[in-house]
Amino acid sequence: MKISTPERRNRSSRLSLVAMLAFAFAASFSATAVEPDCEKCKITYLVCLRNAPPLGHLVCSIQYSQCLAAHNCPASSP
Numbered sequence: 001m002k003i004s005t006p007e008r009r010n011r012s013s014r015l016s017l018v019a020m021l022a023f024a025f026a027a028s029f030s031a032t033a034v035e036p037d038c039e040k041c042k043i044t045y046l047v048c049l050r051n052a053p054p055l056g057h058l059v060c061s062i063q064y065s066q067c068l069a070a071h072n073c074p075a076s077s078p
Contacts, residue, residue, distance in 0.1 A: 044063070045064040
């Protein structure tokens with residue numbers, strides 16, 4: 001039995017859609033997996049600020065940015 005061209009396109013479209021959804025799910029799942037590390041960066045930053053001398057906030061900000069980059073967290077202001 002030979003499949004007609006419109007049916008093939010339909011199957012191909014469905015397969016592409018399923019692949020895209022699987023990729024999007026995997027990407028969102030991996031993005032949420034790093035959140036605890038991102039939260040630790042923020043907590044460390046706040047502790048740094050609490051114990052920083054005057055103008056020590058610059059050092060805390062640099063450390064915070066480095067922590068976010070190390071854990072592939074989205075860039076954000078603390």
